[in-house]
Each structure stands twice: as C-alpha cells, then as structure tokens.
Amino acid sequence: MTPNVQTMPMAKALNAGLRKALGDDPKVLLMGEDIGPLGGVFRITEGLQAEFGPNRVMDTPLAESGIIGTAIGLAMGGYRPVCEIQFDGFIFPGFDQITSQLAKMTNRHEGQVAMPIVIRVPYGGHIGAVEHHQESPEAYFAHTPGLRVVSPSTPHDAYWMIQEAIASDDPVMFFEPKSRYWPKGEVNLDSHDAPLHSSAVVREGTEITLVGHGAMMSVLLASAELAAEEGTSVEVIDLRSLSPIDYAPIVASVQKTGRLVVAAEAPGSFSVSSEIAATVTERAFYSLEAPVLRVSAFDAPFPPAKLETTYLPDADRVLEAVDRAMAY
Amino acid sequence: MSITAATVQLLSPEGQLVESDASAEYLPYIDALSDDQLREFYRQMVVVRRFDVEATNLQKQGELGLWVPSIGQEGAQVGSAFAARPQDHIFPSYREHAVARIRGVDLIGVIGLLRGTTHGGWNPADAGNFHLYTLVIGSHTLHATGRAMAMTLDGTTATGDPDTDAAVMTYFGDGSTSQGDVSEAFVFAASYKAPVVFFLQNNHWAISVPVSTQSRTPLYLRSGGFGIPGIQIDGNDVLASFAVTKRNLDEARGGDGPRLIEALTYRMGPHTTSDDPVKYRLGTEVAHWQTRDPISRYETWLRSRGEGDLFFSDVAEEAEDFAADIRRRTLSLGTPSIDKMFDFVYTEPHAPLAAQKQWLTEYDASFGSDA
Numbered sequence A: 001m002t003p004n005v006q007t008m009p010m011a012k013a014l015n016a017g018l019r020k021a022l023g024d025d026p027k028v029l030l031m032g033e034d035i036g037p038l039g040g041v042f043r044i045t046e047g048l049q050a051e052f053g054p055n056r057v058m059d060t061p062l063a064e065s066g067i068i069g070t071a072i073g074l075a076m077g078g079y080r081p082v083c084e085i086q087f088d089g090f091i092f093p094g095f096d097q098i099t100s101q102l103a104k105m106t107n108r109h110e111g112q113v114a115m116p117i118v119i120r121v122p123y124g125g126h127i128g129a130v131e132h133h134q135e136s137p138e139a140y141f142a143h144t145p146g147l148r149v150v151s152p153s154t155p156h157d158a159y160w161m162i163q164e165a166i167a168s169d170d171p172v173m174f175f176e177p178k179s180r181y182w183p184k185g186e187v188n189l190d191s192h193d194a195p196l197h198s199s200a201v202v203r204e205g206t207e208i209t210l211v212g213h214g215a216m217m218s219v220l221l222a223s224a225e226l227a228a229e230e231g232t233s234v235e236v237i238d239l240r241s242l243s244p245i246d247y248a249p250i251v252a253s254v255q256k257t258g259r260l261v262v263a264a265e266a267p268g269s270f271s272v273s274s275e276i277a278a279t280v281t282e283r284a285f286y287s288l289e290a291p292v293l294r295v296s297a298f299d300a301p302f303p304p305a306k307l308e309t310t311y312l313p314d315a316d317r318v319l320e321a322v323d324r325a326m327a328y
Numbered sequence B: 001m002s003i004t005a006a007t008v009q010l011l012s013p014e015g016q017l018v019e020s021d022a023s024a025e026y027l028p029y030i031d032a033l034s035d036d037q038l039r040e041f042y043r044q045m046v047v048v049r050r051f052d053v054e055a056t057n058l059q060k061q062g063e064l065g066l067w068v069p070s071i072g073q074e075g076a077q078v079g080s081a082f083a084a085r086p087q088d089h090i091f092p093s094y095r096e097h098a099v100a101r102i103r104g105v106d107l108i109g110v111i112g113l114l115r116g117t118t119h120g121g122w123n124p125a126d127a128g129n130f131h132l133y134t135l136v137i138g139s140h141t142l143h144a145t146g147r148a149m150a151m152t153l154d155g156t157t158a159t160g161d162p163d164t165d166a167a168v169m170t171y172f173g174d175g176s177t178s179q180g181d182v183s184e185a186f187v188f189a190a191s192y193k194a195p196v197v198f199f200l201q202n203n204h205w206a207i208s209v210p211v212s213t214q215s216r217t218p219l220y221l222r223s224g225g226f227g228i229p230g231i232q233i234d235g236n237d238v239l240a241s242f243a244v245t246k247r248n249l250d251e252a253r254g255g256d257g258p259r260l261i262e263a264l265t266y267r268m269g270p271h272t273t274s275d276d277p278v279k280y281r282l283g284t285e286v287a288h289w290q291t292r293d294p295i296s297r298y299e300t301w302l303r304s305r306g307e308g309d310l311f312f313s314d315v316a317e318e319a320e321d322f323a324a325d326i327r328r329r330t331l332s333l334g335t336p337s338i339d340k341m342f343d344f345v346y347t348e349p350h351a352p353l354a355a356q357k358q359w360l361t362e363y364d365a366s367f368g369s370d371a
Ligand SMILES: Cc1ncc(C[n+]2csc(CCOP(=O)(O)OP(=O)(O)O)c2C)c(N)n1
Pocket: A033, A062, A064, A086, A090, A093, B095, B135, B136, B137, B172, B173, B174, B175, B176, B177, B203, B205, B206, B207, B267, B271
C-alpha cells in the first residue's frame, strides 16, 4: 500500500495534527485568544471550533496567566489542554504560571500529578512585524527544569510532533517557527520514524557540522548548499528538541567532521547554542579541530522591522563562521 | 453592552443635545466651551479619521508593515484628550492616534512604529507627556498608576490648584481588562489613592473575541469592587467624553483618588490591517454602529448651531493636506542605522555589546560597499 503523503504548509499540518488529537482523545482541549471563529491569528486552529464545539476549542479571555493557570487546574481534572500563545512576546504574562507552577507541579507532588499540557508558541522573526512579535524566547524555557521544549522545522515534523507533545504526560513548550508556517512540504500522514526528543541529520557532509532548529534550518540548508559550491562538505542537524537535546547524532557528527557551528535566531549569550557548545566541548573535545562557534542575533532587543535582516543571522553570517572554523 | 439610563450621553446619535438626569450635571461643562473649542473637536476627529484612511492605504501599498485603525473611536479619544491639562500624563495603548495628535505627537512617529523604523517614535517630554504606545496588553496601566504615585510623592497634585495639579490618564481596551496587570493597577491606584483616570474604550471586540467573553457585567462596574468609582459614557459622543473626563480628571487631581470611565464605542474597522472581521462578526452589527458614528452626529449638531459649509469644507481640505503630508513623509522615512539597535540598550557602556557592534561594523565593511 502506498503511504498517504500530502503536500501542505506547516500551518495546515499543525491544523491536521490538532484535529487528529482532538478526534482521538475527548480529553484534549484547545485554549487561547482568538482560536475559535477566527481560527487563531495564524489560522492554525481554523475550523476546529466549528468541528469540536466551544467546550473543546475555547476562545479565552485575554490573559496569558489565566490561560496557563486554568490549564493547570484542567489538567488536574484529567484534561489535556493545548494552549495557544498568540505571539512569542506575549508569553511573559504567563511566565510565572509556566516556570514557577506548571514546571514544578509534578515534582512537588512527587510524581502523583502529571501535567499533560502543551503550550504552542509561534516564534521567531523574518515576518517584518512590530515589537514583541518576532522574538525567540525558547532558552528561558529550556533553562527551566520540568519543561520539555521542542520546535519542528518542517510540515511533516509539525504534524507528528504536535501529536506526540499532546500525548506526553509532561508539559511541552511547542515553539512554532512562524516564518515557516506557509512554505509547503510533504507530510506522510501514515507514519514517521523519529521520536519527539530526537535530533536528525538532515544533510550529510564530512568537513563541518551545522546545528540549528526551527526557521534557522532553511538558512542552514541554504548555507550548506552555498558552501558545497565552494567545495566545503557540510553536515546539517536539526535539533527538533531543545530540552532534552538529543546529543548522540551531534557528537557522532562532530567526531566525523571535527568542526561545529551552532546557529539560532535568539541572542547568543546564555542561549541554547551556548549549552550545545559547552556540552559538545565536554563530550567530543579530542575530535574538535576548531572552537565551537555560535551564530546568533545580537545581544540587543529585537529591533524595528527595518533592521531585522541585520539583526537575524543569515546565510552570509553562517558562512562567515564556517570560514572561520575551517581556517583552524 | 448597550446604552442604559446610567450611561452618560450628551449628544444623541441624531445629533441632538440630551436632557436627562445623567446629562444634567455635565452639560455645564459644554456650555463653558467656546465656539472655537467646539470646532476644534470636530477638526481633530476629521483629520485623524483621514489620517487613518491614509495609513491604511499606505499599508495596502506595502509602505507599512501593519496599520491599527482607530476609526469609530474618535469621539471617545478627542473628547477625553481635550479634557486633560498640559501638566497631565497620558499612557496610551496603541490605538490612540487622536489623543497622540492632540497632545502634540507628530503622527509620523506612529507611522514609524508601523513601518518598522522605530520602537518609540517620540519623546514624551516633548510631546505633551504622551507616553509611548505599549503593545503588551494592559502593562502600561501599572506604569500610569506608578506615574500618578510619583505625583503624590512629589506633591505636584492635590494642592488645590487645578491649573498646576497634575493627574494621569491611561487608555486601554475591553480585552485588556482581563489582564492581571489591569486588576493590579486598580489595586495599587486605590491603595495609594493615586491621581489616575482609567479610560476604558470598550469597542466591543478584542480582535475576534466579544466583550461578553471578558466580562459578564458592564465593565464600568468592575472597578467599584476595588474601591474605584466607575462611570459609563456613550463613547461616540465627543461631548460626553469631554465633560465626564474633565470632571473625573479634576477629581483625581484634586485628591479624590482614582476613577474609571468606560466609553462605549465600536471598532468600525478591522483590529489591524492583518485582521478579517468578516470571520467573526455580523455586518448588521457594524451597520448598527454606523448609525451611531461620532463625527456625523457632531456635524449635525454643529450645523444646527449655525456652523456653515465653509467651515466643513475647510476642515476637509485640511484633512486632505495632512494625509498628503503624512504620505510624503512616510515615503522618505529611510532605513535606520545600526546605532538604533545597539546604542540605547543600556545607558552606560556595555563591553560585550560594544564588541558586537564593532564586529558588525567591520563585517558590513568587509562586503566592500558603503551599504
Ligand atoms: C499580553 C498580550 N497578549 C496578546 C496580545 C495580542 N493582542 C493584541 S491586541 C489584542 C486585543 C486587544 O483588545 P482590547 O484590549 O479590547 O483593545 P483593542 O485592540 O480592541 O483596542 C490582542 C489579543 C498582546 N498584544 N498582548
């Protein structure tokens, strides 16, 4: 039998994944601002309230702390809430509920209470939007014990990872690279082989390894292509999961290539990239022929949109780091 | 949420003065206005509406990333803005273009925000103490309260001289009332008896979510439980907005403590140019509010008082000129330099960031152009 493979954008894949989860488990609930008749500002929940009703797909009052806090209570009552935060920069009114409450609830109950909550966050730049609408806050959450943090970069991964996140009994921060909502890709609706918290080699190469996640993946793949034209063989790894990080493919790759560049849209200091640089240095020190380099945004607030392409790392900045690493 | 006997309305949708128990104590505020002041209300409403149309067009033509129209809310904004005194401070959300203009903000600053050339756009100290727009819903109501607390600490309020005593006014929407920050602002304002007026524009929608999701009771009743008197006005009545705000600001500046005004109005356009209201609200509702338009009822009233065609055509012409000027200046806004990104993150030197700026400068130079 041929597998059911469809071409769709990530936005549609997420919609399909959420629909599947709602259909499979009556305890799954969606909560968020404008996710009902409007279908969310990015239309990820389009049609779901019409299909499952307002008790399963709830347009909430405008309060992120309220959304997360009540999701915690709903989870205590046996539900599996999937919360939508409208934009990255608006997660912070809910930060206390996420980091001080949600992340610690299972631990405080010594395992007696599970928190099967997913918090979906459209994140990242490249959309020319106003302040608070283009940020990459994932490191705050990866830094918080008790939270799982993932970010798909393709429609296929989005379709499967959202369902796996909903199936998880732990809280999962689900970061959706909003600039990748619209490009289409193939989704195999029948099967997938990567578990939620695995990283994946998405392009093989021998001389240097590039690691990233989310929207950065398309930049890294383009960079690898350009480097190949210049005669450098680049391996590219998609993290997919930021907490926990699946290091095995990264360490194996670095053992092969001897060089590593980690790229992300967030400011570089105290970042996910910093964590990877430290861990790879610990685990593959003798394989490294160059220091692990980070390519990141600058340690400044996300600037006005006219400066976003200067602020965000692009293929040129990645290749500059590749050149520096190759020079060792 | 509709007009009830408790709602202060001075000018009916048909453009007639309303004589009622609720209006009686406020009509003297209108009687005290000169003809020029009354004309000014009209002029500002019309010019800002035209500005909104121009900005929407600029967005459609790709010159702005987004636009946030205030169409339909001019009455609430213009009346309340004229009620404030020069020494007052205003903390807006992001839709108060008319208030901004009246306080002295050059609206090209607002355009810059939406074109992506700045996160600020003006210096409040040079713009009638009109503080920066805040996009994170509700946060600024706490800043407003703190600013009012500073007035109390400084003794620049409640001395008994309304010409120098200051107060704060903060604007926010019906959706915003659900944020914890807004409730906390009520708590602090009441606790410290801060001279702040909470000006709530209930435009009935928070993007696609109706006000009924935010509150089961009229919102002007919300603040009472915090110890803050609340009052509801017809927000599409510029006269009610002026009179009630003036009175409440003067009470706040006089030391009576915080106040809440709920202005019932309507967002006639989309939430922003990215929004598609057809998905969630009925055309009949919009049509109903069309009949309650703040500008047309005010024009009817001014004409009934003898204002002639010449005045109205002059204002229309001024609005056209203003829009044309905004368009011209928008197109010449240019791209900000990287200084804007690096130079104001801290007031004092910060070595890692300085090194990053240096790196970027050299990196850009390595491409060999002067780009
Ligand atoms: C903390 C936060 N959450 C979500 C948003 C996204 N958002 C922008 S405007 C808006 C609705 C605001 O409604 P309301 O307060 O009624 O003001 P209006 O826009 O109608 O003037 C939402 C949800 C935001 N800006 N800030």
